[in-house]
Amino acid sequence: MTIASSTLPRLALASSVPQDADVLVIGMTSAGGTAILSGTSDVLEKALAGRYGQPLVQVAEGVGASAKPGTTAVLPGDGTTLVVTGLGDADVTPEAVRRAAANGVRRAAELAGDTPLRVAVSLDTAGPDVIKGAAEGALLASYRFAKASAEPKPAPVRALTLVAPAGSASNQAVGLAQVVADAVCAARDWVNAPANELYPESFSELARQAAKDARIEVEVLDEKALARDGYGGILGVGRGSQRPPRLVRYSYSPRGAKFHLALVGKGITFDSGGLDLKTPEGMYTMKSDMAGAAAVLAATRAIAQLKLRVKVTAYACMAENMPSGSAFHPSDVLTMFGGKTVENANTDAEGRLVLADGIARAAQDSPELIVDVATLTGACIVALGERTSGLMASDDQTADHVLEAAEAAGESFWQLPLPDGITDNLKSDVADLRSSGTTRYGGALVAAAFLREFVPADTAWAHLDIAGPSWSDKVYDYVAKGGTGAAVRTLVALAQSLQN
Incomplete structure (x- = not known):
């Protein structure tokens, strides 16, 4: 590599x-x-x-x-x-x-x-x-x-x-900080890597290498396995690229763990917008559109290194969204993992499609909580700015739990609502649902509502939209220029709080 x-x-x-x-x-x-x-x-x-x-x-x-x-x-x-x-x-x-x-x-x-x-x-x-x-x-x-x-x-x-004062408590605090900082910076490295070097195949290999010294089982599905198992969202998004998609599954199962946390990360290694092409200015930083996948992989590795007593299954949904003669189109109907059909409204709203496959697959593992992490919508940046991530959840108790973990970690999140009736925006005449709404209003909420359709009704779920804080154009405090490693610390703190 x-x-x-x-x-x-x-x-x-x-x-x-x-x-x-x-x-x-x-x-x-x-x-x-x-x-x-x-x-x-x-x-x-x-x-x-x-x-x-x-x-x-x-x-x-x-x-x-x-x-x-x-x-x-x-x-x-x-x-x-x-x-x-x-x-x-x-x-x-x-x-x-x-x-x-x-x-x-x-x-x-x-x-x-x-x-x-x-x-x-x-x-x-x-x-x-x-x-x-x-x-x-x-x-x-x-x-x-x-x-x-x-x-x-x-x-x-x-x-x-x-x-600092000597003692076991100080040693433990410094040891924890080192592992977490290493994880944040691993995510930064992946996000900062140029798209000609980091693409689904190479990213999946890096993920495999990163888990070698941790108690993590790794499974990588290539394009043939994705087709065999029906991952229509990941395959559809990756169809326009010469670099085929991948799905990476991390499994950390410590002895005696009683809580099962599933993490799902958006891993678009470059987002041109597909046939709904972005502007040159909007495309330049799109090597960072895999920051959600970087966060869940890095956090899971840190959780395993810390030997936290919580079972974690992580899915990194990797694809490159490119325009070509084989690219998927607006109005295409995709059959997602599990059989639900989706009318694609916009090829530049591709992240929710790969995440939907990942969430549906994670649900088969029967976790108590699913958390997805994604650089999902510009609408979230408009709402909350560049330094605060959006949080939407299945219920307020789940949202509070994530917010408490974020506060302990020192990361800024703000809960946004999922109002009654918002799924009306996702009605389709040709499929089970549309991937996007018919208006430009509430884009972050509509995207989260779409993802919620793939979460079982009896499973707690939280959606972290890190589109703003995942990338910084300048250095400030402990935030680096470029990839920031957003959400890694929060995910580790969340796993700590879920230990039995």
């Missing part, structure tokens, strides 16, 4: 600032309008006050340091360089620490030049959730996609240390 992959530094845990750190990231909080440094010690402050000739907090404020979240300032000098990152109020949350650590590490990385740096992060972290937040932020900010280049450059951060 020629697809490049990133390598995150292994995060070390230390109870004091390592002497060999090139850069030390500390925090600044505010209490009653007074700035307070976080993550220093009396010995360190005394030594640095001697270096600068005045109290360290005054030096920091003098170079622009602030408690305001998102701000950073650099205090240069002999030996270790200090980076001060804004933490906000003194009572910080795990998410605030996650962002502050990330901003500090990103600023430190900018100082590297041609020499990778050893970076230590000291933010007075206490408690497993806050330690995990700081560790995740530092790791995710260290991500650099290994771009194709005749002269590759090393990552700017070669060693990363988190200063």
